[in-house]
Amino acid sequence: MPYIAELEKAGIPTILIDLEDQHNMVQQEALSNGMPNVRYLPASRTLPGPEDIDKILSSIIEGLTKPLTKKEKEKGLYAPPQPRVLFEGSLDEAENFYQQTKDIPSPVNAPLSIYTDGFPIRVPTEERVKQMLTGTSHKPDEMITLQADAMGMRGGRKKGEPVLFQPMSWTATVEKVATIAVMAGCKPEHLPVVLAIAQSGVATGTTNFPSQVCVVSGPIAKEIKMNMGCGHLGPGSPVNGPIGRAYQLMSINLGGAVPGVNRMSSHGSPLNNGGVCFAENAAGLPSGWKGLNEESGFKKNQSVVMVMSGVGNHGGMLGHEFSPGGYRAFQKSGHGGIARRLDVKGTPGPHNWLEYLFPSLWAAMEGGWTLIMIPELAQHLHDYGFKTKDEVYEWLYKTSFEPVKKYKGRSWPDLTTNGWMGIEKTSGKHWKELSDDYMVPVVNEPRDSCIVVAGGQEEACVQLSGGRFNAPVYSVDVWR
Amino acid sequence: MATRETFKCLNPTGIQKPIETFPLARRLDAIDGKTINLNITGEPDITIALEKRLKNDYPDVNWTTKKTYGVDPVRLTDEEMKTTDGLIMGVCW
Numbered sequence: 162m163p164y165i166a167e168l169e170k171a172g173i174p175t176i177l178i179d180l181e182d183q184h185n186m187v188q189q190e191a192l193s194n195g196m197p198n199v200r201y202l203p204a205s206r207t208l209p210g211p212e213d214i215d216k217i218l219s220s221i222i223e224g225l226t227k228p229l230t231k232k233e234k235e236k237g238l239y240a241p242p243q244p245r246v247l248f249e250g251s252l253d254e255a256e257n258f259y260q261q262t263k264d265i266p267s268p269v270n271a272p273l274s275i276y277t278d279g280f281p282i283r284v285p286t287e288e289r290v291k292q293m294l295t296g297t298s299h300k301p302d303e304m305i306t307l308q309a310d311a312m313g314m315r316g317g318r319k320k321g322e323p324v325l326f327q328p329m330s331w332t333a334t335v336e337k338v339a340t341i342a343v344m345a346g347c348k349p350e351h352l353p354v355v356l357a358i359a360q361s362g363v364a365t366g367t368t369n370f371p372s373q374v375c376v377v378s379g380p381i382a383k384e385i386k387m388n389m390g391c392g393h394l395g396p397g398s399p400v401n402g403p404i405g406r407a408y409q410l411m412s413i414n415l416g417g418a419v420p421g422v423n424r425m426s427s428h429g430s431p432l433n434n435g436g437v438c439f440a441e442n443a444a445g446l447p448s449g450w451k452g453l454n455e456e457s458g459f460k461k462n463q464s465v466v467m468v469m470s471g472v473g474n475h476g477g478m479l480g481h482e483f484s485p486g487g488y489r490a491f492q493k494s495g496h497g498g499i500a501r502r503l504d505v506k507g508t509p510g511p512h513n514w515l516e517y518l519f520p521s522l523w524a525a526m527e528g529g530w531t532l533i534m535i536p537e538l539a540q541h542l543h544d545y546g547f548k549t550k551d552e553v554y555e556w557l558y559k560t561s562f563e564p565v566k567k568y569k570g571r572s573w574p575d576l577t578t579n580g581w582m583g584i585e586k587t588s589g590k591h592w593k594e595l596s597d598d599y600m601v602p603v604v605n606e607p608r609d610s611c612i613v614v615a616g617g618q619e620e621a622c623v624q625l626s627g628g629r630f631n632a633p634v635y636s637v638d639v640w641r
Numbered sequence: 642m643a644t645r646e647t648f649k650c651l652n653p654t655g656i657q658k659p660i661e662t663f664p665l666a667r668r669l670d671a672i673d674g675k676t677i678n679l680n681i682t683g684e685p686d687i688t689i690a691l692e693k694r695l696k697n698d699y700p701d702v703n704w705t706t707k708k709t710y711g712v713d714p715v716r717l718t719d720e721e722m723k724t725t726d727g728l729i730m731g732v733c734w
Binding site for chain 2: 164165168170171173174175176179180187192195196197198199200209211213214218221222226227229233235236239241245246248250251252255258259276284285286287288326329331332333334337340344414417575576578579580
């Protein structure tokens with residue numbers, strides 16, 4: 162849309178073809194770019210192309226030629242009121258106020274909460290927000306800016322840049338983040354983590370099943386009593402839960418994200434219902450395995466949060482549950498189905514249990530995975546021979562290779578290779594020159610995968626798709 | 642008489658900077674004899690058919706094309722901006 166605005170401003174008339182369910186988003190984006198009356202029309206999601214074009218061709222031409230209406234010739238200033246105090250009244254009245262909904266037309270056709278994630282919130286009175294602000298040394302009226310250089314989806318972002326909360330590119334102060342932390346049910350000692358997460362701009366993704374997950378690494382996890390053990394992904398922790406929820410409330414309020422308007426995930430995601438934040442169990446790392454903080458260039462005694470905004474877009478969440486006792490039999494004496502599949506029957510471990518996950522990992526999607534494994538599983542990999550996490554990432558990368566013919570049977574690469582134009586990076590050759598049996602990696606590079614050690618004692622590993630793609634890591638300590 | 646306790650409750654909404662809105666560009670009297678750019682962003686089922694029909698039904702238009710399978714459009718060059726009279730973009734999602 163910014164490009165369309167640039168063209169219209171330059172005197173080049175345009176007409177945009179979208180899909181019907183995207184109209185709300187087109188209107189909002191158009192207003193955000195200064196041209197609320199942009200011309201657009203829908204193509205069909207289902208009609209064959211030639212039939213569709215029969216229907217819309219004359220409207221396309223009309224978009225370029227029909228004289229402007231009075232409205233389309235208008236110019237002005239869009240500046241909605243933005244009071245600091247949103248409501249004044251009793252607590253009961255405030256609860257009702259913040260629970261207001263708005264009817265959202267197709268493709269939602271239902272009321273959605275304006276200020277909340279659909280669940281009741283803790284009313285952000287001035288006193289409660291003041292109390293929350295004791296959790297940080299930053300001033301309430303300080304704008305949220307990047308505290309260090311970081312990577313974003315569309316390139317590098319520089320220290321000091323104001324954070325533009327997505328999708329509306331709004332900005333925020335420390336006080337606004339504290340307001341949301343109150344609403345989410347956080348305590349003041351959680352605020353530095355929430356402020357660190359805020360630096361991400363709280364993107365919500367689009368299209369399929371994008372979920373947002375935050376991972377804390379470093380001393381703060383223990384300080385604020387995050388659950389790193391059994392059930393750490395929920396429910397029950399009054400720390401993990403509210404911090405994860407703060408992400409979603411920030412995306413709704415600071416970013417203006419509304420399903421069906423500018424948050425177009427077809428099914429939404431249960432992970433975003435309440436939000437997800439968990440912590441690495443640093444004490445459970447095998448010797449020589451770095452924590453997430455150290456892997457990201459920080460020190461072992463520094464606290465960070467990794468913000469994954471696109472979990473699920475390329476595959477979702479998998480929880481490989483070995484049968485009760487099945488994993489133990491596999492490792493202890495080489496018996497059971499896992500041992501039979503990996504051809505180690507009768508041979509005690511340690512065995513590389515990742516091989517059991519392998520057929521399903523890239524069955525329907527490409528890219529890195531984040532593997533959340535309990536300490537025992539991490540130790541087995543270490544004892545098997547992976548003395549560092551990087552060695553596991555390298556193994557996953559090499560295991561992901563498959564023939565070009567099979568790779569071309571995937572959906573996303575049509576888009577990511579721009580229609581198979583350009584150079585395939587391992588060969589240095591044009592995609593179209595490669596033979597069907599040339600092997601290419603399904604994971605872009607080894608470091609796209611990520612391991613986080615956490616969880617209880619039952620032998621299980623949960624995989625989140627997306628890995629380190631679009632998962633920047635931010636310092637929490639700078640916000641103390 | 643008991644008075645009802647009231648509270649000031651803060652606004653969690655992000656800060657929207659004022660937006661200057663502007664009029665659309667003047668439309669064309671006709672497209673024949675003009676240079677119109679078809680800026681394709683994915684959806685080949687629709688856009689391949691569209692390109693064919695445009696060239697077939699409007700042969701007196703100088704059609705130029707820019708194409709990507711992705712969502713970010715391929716932009717006109719500075720020179721093309723001077724000579725392009727109109728632009729059709731699609732399909733955007």
